[in-house]
Amino acid sequence: MRLIIIIWEALFGELKAVENLFEVRWHGRGGQGAWTASELLARAAIYDGKHVQSFPEFGPERMGAPVTAFTRISTKPIRMHCSVYEPDAVAVLDATLLKTVPVTEGLNKKGVIVINSKESPADVRKMLKEDTGRVWVVPATEIAIKFLGTPMTSTAMLGALARVTGIVGLESIKKAVEERFKRSDIVDKNFAVIKETYEKVCSE
Amino acid sequence: MKPKEKSWKEISIAAVCWKPSTETLTGDWKTYMPVRDLEKCTRCLLCVLFCPDGAIHWKPEKGDIEFDYNFCKGCGICANECPTKAIEMKLV
Numbered sequence: 001m002r003l004i005i006i007i008w009e010a011l012f013g014e015l016k017a018v019e020n021l022f023e024v025r026w027h028g029r030g031g032q033g034a035w036t037a038s039e040l041l042a043r044a045a046i047y048d049g050k051h052v053q054s055f056p057e058f059g060p061e062r063m064g065a066p067v068t069a070f071t072r073i074s075t076k077p078i079r080m081h082c083s084v085y086e087p088d089a090v091a092v093l094d095a096t097l098l099k100t101v102p103v104t105e106g107l108n109k110k111g112v113i114v115i116n117s118k119e120s121p122a123d124v125r126k127m128l129k130e131d132t133g134r135v136w137v138v139p140a141t142e143i144a145i146k147f148l149g150t151p152m153t154s155t156a157m158l159g160a161l162a163r164v165t166g167i168v169g170l171e172s173i174k175k176a177v178e179e180r181f182k183r184s185d186i187v188d189k190n191f192a193v194i195k196e197t198y199e200k201v202c203s204e
Numbered sequence: 205m206k207p208k209e210k211s212w213k214e215i216s217i218a219a220v221c222w223k224p225s226t227e228t229l230t231g232d233w234k235t236y237m238p239v240r241d242l243e244k245c246t247r248c249l250l251c252v253l254f255c256p257d258g259a260i261h262w263k264p265e266k267g268d269i270e271f272d273y274n275f276c277k278g279c280g281i282c283a284n285e286c287p288t289k290a291i292e293m294k295l296v
Contacts, residue, residue: 029233096233099232141235145295
């Protein structure tokens, strides 16, 4: 009897740990802040009492080259240290990446994909190669230029992703942004961007 | 998963680039694009010299310049250097 309980716990305890794991992949271009966005999400999740990992993956290190960043959030300490292959959510910081990078790779069917684009979700869906995940669209570049003056879409996409997945609250994002950017005027501008995208993100 | 990558036997010797960079369009991700005001432009060709990507071409048969938007990265150097401010950076 005792043995059965031990085996049961070993099997389903592990499964539960897998269920609690939430993985995000960020696609961006060098200089847009894909890494910063993944770090901000991780910091925000720490304020929600979660265990996190955040790490980038570069190709050529220069402006405009495609960059991937990953965030792993779990309610338990994370023992996995590998790259993210099957994300639950994908954020695309630049719509032109859809032509060159396989953004839907490994995304599970219940997953979400948040894309920075001016077009409607149905039009963006046609540009994707695979038919997995639910597509959400937000005009992040316009919003970023409106508030920040530069086309840096990191915080804009963070706001959209927080709304879509609900993995972190706005309060903890604000704390994370304050901790990361420090200067109060930059914090205010970036939080205005986050609030705007949080409201404007729309689905198909 | 990822498409299978080429083995060392299939790639060119010493991994020398076998495709010219003109085949890969490097300017499709720009946020701003330069738009020229034809009346203000004096054809001084400073923008042709300053363009870091060689994306502005002088066409002698037309007597005019031409932007190659396939390779323009939208850096805005041409608009900054233009003495008559004939080039304006517009959102794509």
